Amino acid sequence: MRDQLLLIVFLILISNSLVAQNLGESINYTVSDGLPSNTIYAIEQDSLGYIWLGTNKGLSRFDGTEFVNYSPKDGLADTEILKFFKDSKNRIWYYTLNGKIGYIKNGRLYTKETGSNIDPINHQITSIIEYNNQIYFSSRRRIFSYNDSLDEFISDNTIYLLPKYFKSHSGLLLKTDTSILKVSKTESGHLSLWDSHNLRNIGFMISNNHKLYGISSLDDTGKESRYLHDSSYLIEYDISKKRLQKTILNIGLTHNMKNHTDSSFFIFAASGVYQYQLANHELTQISPVYKPTDILETKNGDLLITTYNNGLLLFHESPNTNCLIQTDSIKSSYLINNKIYYETLFAKIGSYDSTGSINNIDLSDLRSIEDTKSGEPLIIGYHQIIYGKTEITTYLSAVTNDHENLWYAKLDNIYQLKITPDSLMPVKTIKKPVQGKIRHMTNIDSCHFLLFNDLNTYHFDLCSSNIDLLPINSRINEMVKARDGTILMATNGDGIIAFSEKHKISTINTNDGLTDNFIDKIVVGNNNIWALNRKGVDIIQFPVDSGEVNIQHLWDLPGTVRSISPTTSGILATTSTGIYHVNENYSLPYSQRPVVFIDWYSINGSKRNYESQNIQISPKINQIQFRFSSPLTNIGEKASYRYRVINQNNLTEWIDISDNTLTFANLQPGHVTLEIQAKSNELGWSESTLVNYEKHPYWYEQYWLKWLIAFLTSLLLITVIGRIRSSIQYRKRLKSEKLFAELSARKAQFKSHFVFNSINSVRNYLLNNDQKTSDDYLVAYSKLMRKMLDVSNKVLIPLNEELELIEYYMSLEQMRLRHQFEYQIEIAKDIRTADLKCPAMITQVFVENAIWHGIMPLNDTGFINIFVALQQQDHYVIRITDDGVGFDQTDIKQKDQTSWGTSIVKDKTKLIKETYNVDLKIEIESKKGVGTEVSILLPINF
Numbered sequence: 001m002r003d004q005l006l007l008i009v010f011l012i013l014i015s016n017s018l019v020a021q022n023l024g025e026s027i028n029y030t031v032s033d034g035l036p037s038n039t040i041y042a043i044e045q046d047s048l049g050y051i052w053l054g055t056n057k058g059l060s061r062f063d064g065t066e067f068v069n070y071s072p073k074d075g076l077a078d079t080e081i082l083k084f085f086k087d088s089k090n091r092i093w094y095y096t097l098n099g100k101i102g103y104i105k106n107g108r109l110y111t112k113e114t115g116s117n118i119d120p121i122n123h124q125i126t127s128i129i130e131y132n133n134q135i136y137f138s139s140r141r142r143i144f145s146y147n148d149s150l151d152e153f154i155s156d157n158t159i160y161l162l163p164k165y166f167k168s169h170s171g172l173l174l175k176t177d178t179s180i181l182k183v184s185k186t187e188s189g190h191l192s193l194w195d196s197h198n199l200r201n202i203g204f205m206i207s208n209n210h211k212l213y214g215i216s217s218l219d220d221t222g223k224e225s226r227y228l229h230d231s232s233y234l235i236e237y238d239i240s241k242k243r244l245q246k247t248i249l250n251i252g253l254t255h256n257m258k259n260h261t262d263s264s265f266f267i268f269a270a271s272g273v274y275q276y277q278l279a280n281h282e283l284t285q286i287s288p289v290y291k292p293t294d295i296l297e298t299k300n301g302d303l304l305i306t307t308y309n310n311g312l313l314l315f316h317e318s319p320n321t322n323c324l325i326q327t328d329s330i331k332s333s334y335l336i337n338n339k340i341y342y343e344t345l346f347a348k349i350g351s352y353d354s355t356g357s358i359n360n361i362d363l364s365d366l367r368s369i370e371d372t373k374s375g376e377p378l379i380i381g382y383h384q385i386i387y388g389k390t391e392i393t394t395y396l397s398a399v400t401n402d403h404e405n406l407w408y409a410k411l412d413n414i415y416q417l418k419i420t421p422d423s424l425m426p427v428k429t430i431k432k433p434v435q436g437k438i439r440h441m442t443n444i445d446s447c448h449f450l451l452f453n454d455l456n457t458y459h460f461d462l463c464s465s466n467i468d469l470l471p472i473n474s475r476i477n478e479m480v481k482a483r484d485g486t487i488l489m490a491t492n493g494d495g496i497i498a499f500s501e502k503h504k505i506s507t508i509n510t511n512d513g514l515t516d517n518f519i520d521k522i523v524v525g526n527n528n529i530w531a532l533n534r535k536g537v538d539i540i541q542f543p544v545d546s547g548e549v550n551i552q553h554l555w556d557l558p559g560t561v562r563s564i565s566p567t568t569s570g571i572l573a574t575t576s577t578g579i580y581h582v583n584e585n586y587s588l589p590y591s592q593r594p595v596v597f598i599d600w601y602s603i604n605g606s607k608r609n610y611e612s613q614n615i616q617i618s619p620k621i622n623q624i625q626f627r628f629s630s631p632l633t634n635i636g637e638k639a640s641y642r643y644r645v646i647n648q649n650n651l652t653e654w655i656d657i658s659d660n661t662l663t664f665a666n667l668q669p670g671h672v673t674l675e676i677q678a679k680s681n682e683l684g685w686s687e688s689t690l691v692n693y694e695k696h697p698y699w700y701e702q703y704w705l706k707w708l709i710a711f712l713t714s715l716l717l718i719t720v721i722g723r724i725r726s727s728i729q730y731r732k733r734l735k736s737e738k739l740f741a742e743l744s745a746r747k748a749q750f751k752s753h754f755v756f757n758s759i760n761s762v763r764n765y766l767l768n769n770d771q772k773t774s775d776d777y778l779v780a781y782s783k784l785m786r787k788m789l790d791v792s793n794k795v796l797i798p799l800n801e802e803l804e805l806i807e808y809y810m811s812l813e814q815m816r817l818r819h820q821f822e823y824q825i826e827i828a829k830d831i832r833t834a835d836l837k838c839p840a841m842i843t844q845v846f847v848e849n850a851i852w853h854g855i856m857p858l859n860d861t862g863f864i865n866i867f868v869a870l871q872q873q874d875h876y877v878i879r880i881t882d883d884g885v886g887f888d889q890t891d892i893k894q895k896d897q898t899s900w901g902t903s904i905v906k907d908k909t910k911l912i913k914e915t916y917n918v919d920l921k922i923e924i925e926s927k928k929g930v931g932t933e934v935s936i937l938l939p940i941n942f
Helices: 002-014 703-767 771-791 799-816 844-855 889-895 900-916
Strands: 025-029 040-045 051-055 058-062 067-070 081-086 092-096 101-105 108-112 125-131 134-139 143-147 152-154 164-168 171-175 180-183 191-195 202-208 211-216 232-238 243-249 254-261 264-269 272-277 282-287 292-297 303-307 312-316 321-326 330-336 339-344 348-353 356-362 366-370 378-381 384-387 390-393 398-401 405-410 413-419 424-431 440-443 448-452 457-461 466-469 476-481 487-491 496-499 505-508 519-524 528-533 536-541 551-554 561-567 570-575 578-583 597-603 606-609 615-617 623-629 640-647 655-657 661-665 670-679 689-695 796-798 821-827 837-839 862-871 875-882 921-927 931-939
Touching: 040 303, 051 081, 081 125, 092 125, 125 164, 125 171, 134 164, 164 202, 202 254, 211 254, 254 292, 264 292, 272 292, 282 303, 330 366, 330 561, 330 570, 330 578, 398 448, 405 440, 440 476, 448 476, 448 487, 476 519, 487 519, 519 561, 528 561, 536 561, 597 689, 623 689, 771 799, 796 799, 799 821, 799 837, 799 844, 799 862, 837 900, 837 931, 844 862, 844 875, 844 931, 889 921, 900 921
Parallel strands: 040 081, 040 292, 398 440, 615 689, 821 862
Antiparallel strands: 025 312, 040 051, 051 058, 058 067, 081 092, 092 101, 101 108, 125 134, 134 143, 143 152, 164 171, 171 180, 180 191, 202 211, 211 232, 232 243, 254 264, 264 272, 272 282, 292 303, 303 312, 321 578, 330 339, 339 348, 348 356, 366 378, 378 384, 384 390, 398 405, 405 413, 413 424, 440 448, 448 457, 457 466, 476 487, 487 496, 496 505, 519 528, 528 536, 536 551, 561 570, 570 578, 597 606, 597 623, 623 661, 640 655, 640 670, 670 689, 796 837, 862 875, 875 931, 921 931
């Protein structure tokens, strides 16, 4: 701490911009930060934690990060807010220049009209006070009170001269320009004379410790001769003794007073804020702020002072940070050998010591200023190195040092220089091991380095010239070596990458607690790692590769952090407001989870107050917007938010957002619950704030209408489907009837064909007087015809009936042809003919052809065989074989000859295929002099 204390001592001596030590560091908020005006009359903090500011251009709310401004279009009574009064119900009453009254509660603005029973005020309010649960008001000409239970104002409509209310041990008093009146406890507030002491020309009076205090500009003679420019009089009026006492105040012109405690109050003069102690009558300057108007001590101990034309001043006394220089022109700073070196925004390098500012150097592109063992600073730029007697001017793409040697990359080489007490001595030159410019490099030891060349990261052994590509695909902004030898890489979007001596690679990012993954700079401290990112500074505790990383954010640095550098006991942080020293053992003195409050919601661009009820949205609205905020407890804190949506019992994932405005477009009918959480420190996410809204559907989007339409549509579909099914069944029935008619016609053709042949046979028997054979033939013929009649009305019949019918037919033909052929019917053992079906009389034509075209032309007895067997898994075959004369199939095709019976079978087969959608095949093989074989392939299941 020695170097830090020495630095603070001489900075106090040389800097005119140092903040008063009793108030700590300060931030000055002005219109450039979002205030509506730099003239602020009043300040107050509500129960939620918001800071409210009354200005000459409206009302402003400060949550610790941003200002939200209100005007009459937002419900404000007037644009010029003069004073605040906070009552026991946490309402902040405000009054305006034109006499309008309103109050703030739970972040909402409320305007109160005095009503028709009170004469128009037409003058600004001079006081607001609470007494016996009633609020009393006074204007320059009127007095009135507000009754909470009746929600109305009461007044006697009497004209008074400059009335103002005060509280004392004797009750409620009303001071006028000529006397002091006591207010009775009745609702009418009857007045009686308390004292006729002349208290004219005493402004800004307050009551404290049963006395009235005010400021007077009269001289000792009691005549209003002139205003005192260097002094004023403090008037003390003892209410119980009715005695007046005057004390001179050598603080110049005064313009306001405010109670602090029961034993002190504040006086506001052009020269600053003063505190007056009642016990010893001592007056102490709190701050030399020019033209202060009001003061507030926040819940976490920060002090806020408003000014007439210089905005808002926030004073923060932190055990973690010390403001060394307050300025906005420093870009970076370094503490080396009890000197503070700095880089300005105007490309100047300078330093401070006990003798003042020295060593001003023009350097437009400073990279860093490093400490050395000699205590001489090593100034490193992108085109220049300055150390002692050495000055190197060249383009330096990358530089690193270990306090004994310095290495820099230039073009195709890496140069090594030894750091002596007063110069840099060349050691050797190494050929650059990779293509492209080396952007960053750092040494692990005297031989091993890490290099980054815009594309890749390499591990380079300078002693052996070996180089290995590392599995790191991030863009590197900086490389530094930690005290344990770990190389830390600041990346552009991937957080911090750590490379240990054991070549272990680990990553620290927002999932581990970093506030941002874009890291600009890393500083290695004694116990911590300090990481500068877009959102400020994160503090990471060692070790970084332990698997569990403890990270907290540096909250109480005012302004935007521009640079950080190491010291022996912490870091130097350069911000847009000055240079600060941050202690190594950083901790927040006061911290709590933020609470999310809904400021307003907007429907199609129209803002409305959110009153914690379900928001009802008409069908024509397509967009809703929510604005929310979180009052913060620590200086510099910034809240981050996340939300998720519950929509018809569907819960979405959390979505992180940095803005505090949510917009939902293309709204769909239904109820939606919006859940919002905030986080500003390492304590984690806040409790959820729930917002409910419901969009009503159009009449044609109503659920009952949808159900009715669905029901009617279902009925219509059922009716249509029923009609379609009936139509399909009707068509199928017509097709079946057509098929049956066609098959019946074919069967009739079969019958006529066979009957014609049978009658010829009987005729031959009768011509030959063979009556017995004729009689036997007719008996057999009658059995066959009876069987044919049984199957005549059927498309499919059991296979055993088909075989029985064909056996009748063959026996009849055998008799007619006098045993000119023999026949045999064979059935395989695994065939159950009663279970199989086949088209009726499908075999008759082929048996007839075998007899008449195969056997009859022979000069010898022929043989016909019918064989039934299973074929594959789902078919069976009827094979009809004869040993007749056979024929040449080629000749038949060329002559296109087909018998009448075969043509009938083909037509019948085609009709059965179309109807039953089955695989039915008939194959005929024949050879002259050998015979003919007909195979009928039928499905087992029709």
